[in-house]
Amino acid sequence: xxxxxxxxxxxxxxxxxxxxxxxxxxxxxxxxxxxxxxxxxxxxxxxxxxxxxxxxxxxxxxxxxxxxxxxxxxxxxxxxxxxxxxxxxxxxxxxxxxxxxxxxxxxxxxxxxxxxxxxxxxxxxxxxxxxxxxxxxxxxxxxxxxxxxxxxxxxxx
Ligand SMILES: [Zn+2]
Numbered sequence: 001x002x003x004x005x006x007x008x009x010x011x012x013x014x015x016x017x018x019x020x021x022x023x024x025x026x027x028x029x030x031x032x033x034x035x036x037x038x039x040x041x042x043x044x045x046x047x048x049x050x051x052x053x054x055x056x057x058x059x060x061x062x063x064x065x066x067x068x069x070x071x072x073x074x075x076x077x078x079x080x081x082x083x084x085x086x087x088x089x090x091x092x093x094x095x096x097x098x099x100x101x102x103x104x105x106x107x108x109x110x111x112x113x114x115x116x117x118x119x120x121x122x123x124x125x126x127x128x129x130x131x132x133x134x135x136x137x138x139x140x141x142x143x144x145x146x147x148x149x150x151x152x153x154x155x156x157x
Pocket of ligand 1: 014015018033
């Protein structure tokens with residue numbers, strides 16, 4: 001008896017929404033074979049697997065560690081060759097760190113009502129006197145939109 005031959009099905013790629021013919025060997029295929037869509041599929045699979053599978057996560061961490069040990073100069077050379085992107089990454093990372101710290105503060109209910117907080121700025125170091133004379137205070141303000149029942153109740157009072 002001859003095996004039933006599957007007819008190739010034409011479906012739409014779930015990323016680029018272009019029609020493509022499914023591989024007869026992969027009946028569950030949902031993504032076309034374009035390089036961009038395949039890269040996206042692999043990236044999404046990897047990040048899902050990293051968050052769902054602790055063993056996979058550990059294997060990836062070990063692999064990165066091994067690679068770093070085998071290529072000890074890579075990071076230093078990369079930073080030298082890509083100074084602007086490294087600087088940008090550094091700023092972005094510092095922003096993410098600040099955001100995470102603030103979010104932790106909010107979660108711990110330590111920031112109760114920002115409108116009622118008094119701030120005090122301490123200036124120190126060799127340039128502090130000049131800054132004070134010229135009224136130049138460098139500041140950074142981060143506005144968080146937090147819609148929690150706690151905050152709503154506070155504003156309703
Ligand atoms: Zn596609």
